[in-house]
Amino acid sequence: MRYVFGVAAPWSSPPLWATLAASILLLGDLGRKLLSWQISSDLLAGVSIVASALLGEYLVGAIIVLMLSGGAALERYATARASAVLDALARRMPQIAHRRAPHGVEDVAVGEVGPGDLLVVYPHEICPADGVVTSGHGTMDESYLTGEPFLISKAPGAAVLSGAVNGEMPLEITTTRKPRDSRYAQIMRVMEENEDRKPKMRRLADRIGAWYTPLALSMAALGWAVSGDPLRFLSVVVIATPCPLLIAIPVAVVGAISLSARRGIVIKNPAALELVGDCRIWIFDKTGTLTYGRPVLTAIDTAPGVEEREVLQLAASLELYSKHPLANAIRKAAEQRGLGPSPVISLSEKPGEGLRGLVDGRAVVITGRQHTAAWEARLPPQEGGLECIVLLDGDYAATMRFRDEPRADSRSFIAHLSRRHRAARLILLSGDRASEAECLARAVGIEKVYASKSPEEKVEVVLQETATAPTLYVGDGINDAPAMRVATVGVTLGTHSDITAEAGDAVVLEATLQKVDELVHIGGRMRVIALQSALGGMALSMAGMVLAVIGQLPPIGGAVAQEVIDLAAVLNALRVAFPREELSDF
Secondary structure, X not given: OEEEOOEEEOOOOHHHHHHHHHHHHHHXXXXXXXXXXXXXXXXXXXXXXXXXXXXXXXXXXXXXXXXXXXXXXXXXXXXXXXXXHHHHHHHHOOOEEEEEEOOEEEEEEHHHOOOOOEEEEOOOOEOOOOEEEEEOOEEEXXXXXXXXXXXXXXXXXXXXXXXXXXXXXXXXXXXXXXXXXXXXXXXXXXHHHOOOXXXXXXXXXXXXXXXXXXXXXXHHHHHHHHHOOHHHHHHHHHHHOOHHHHHHHHHHHHHHHHHHHHOOEXXXXXXXXXXXXXXXXXXXXXXXXXEEEEEEEEEEEEOOOOOHHHHHHHHHHHHOOOXXXXXXXXXXXXXXXXXXXXXXXXXXXXXXXXXXXXXXXXXXXXXOHHHOHHHHHHOOOOOOOEEEEEEEOOEEEEEEEEEEEEOOOHHHHHHHHHHHHOOOEEEEEOOOOHHHHHHHHHHHOOOEEEOOOOHHHHHHHHHHHHOOOOEEEEEOOHHHHHHHHHOOEEEEEOOOOHHHHHHOXXXXXXXXXXXXXXXXXXXXXXXXXXXXXXXXXXHHHHHHHHHHHOOOOOHHHHHHHHHHHHHHHHHHHHHHHOOOOOOOOO
């Protein structure tokens, strides 16, 4: 039998060793925090565990260990792995390439591909390396990198990017660099380099604990000094143990995660719920975020004497047989105006030259501006967005203009952010062309625009903005993932890319801006209720601390009283999962 501070401490006691074994990991973590001068909310719990062991109050120590480990388990349950982003990037890239050899096509590991190799990219496959098309005609989706919402036509001589998704036709490409030096690999390296550059924001419990812990320890020391009894110190730190912080706040967080899931929002980083209401700079991607990510016909500029409806009807009839990225937009515009197709007698679509055919006895050609030099003086000025030129019977007839369609609620959502959520600055950050980005910004009411930005440049912009105030980044494409990782809070809109979904702190499954607004409201509501639980519980604990200082509350009584306080705090925190009010205000 040994004595510590005059109190019997049987070191061979099984309950003592059980308590110490259960607390060793928790105490180790607390020790590391102390060495780095971090005063966290669980420091008092660690002091209580050590003091109860030294003073032989093993039951008290076991109760504190149970409460502390329960809160830690809730936090681990709610926290997602940051490395999952890089895992998703790696999973997306093909591991096998189809290389042309003298005896045919052979499958080789992507690592064996070098510059000058001839690769076959089959329909719907991901291109494994940067290169140039040498054979075949088709389209590729490069929106993961460029932000352009359109399929890009590919013909011999066209450049292709690694990571692009091939369309419905096989293509042969000659590689220009090794896969590890490709554009896609560069994005992966940006992700790795910025993995730890996300702002380290102090959690709510730690911010409160920073002032509460020194206060409680001071009162405990006062009680010991006045009475000369070390049990008085233990009594104070036990009742002072901030279990409302350690348990009620994680309960509120898990309740908010559950509520978010029921509303179609997956929370991958619980800290986002605490921080989303503090974000004063909102940064938006363009394509697929503030727009639907699909081209729509916005204008038809006709030549004198040419009717708009006639041009649209003839062009739509011809486009029924085309797979060009703009064909669907023309067909849809005709359907909306009630224009049915006419019979097509002949049809020709040579890559790079456009579409031509005979419709209702009229010779129709749909092509690009580069093939209409003979009518250059009659063409309208070129504007932002995409366009195509329509020729009828060998003469210029019309210019069709297309833009990416803004979401119906984009403008109202942007307008309410400053009014309802104290947004100080709204930014459009896009890889798209300046003309397109600026046009959309004007349409939705955003003043600050960064256009034609690569994923690396997006990261730098977000880092600069985050240095001035907390940022919330909303995006949906792979090109958004690196920037999303360094923003204070990253929100993925939709599930188009598993990479972006992993990079976001929250994933909005239904790609609507209203769900982003709901996320902000859920986070704000959770914060209010968590503070109610924490501060209310701590106020009761402080009343108990006064009783312990004057010797009216023994250690075991303090532990029991703390359990009652915990119960009240947890019951209040559970309200987070069952809202009665609306969760959106626009």
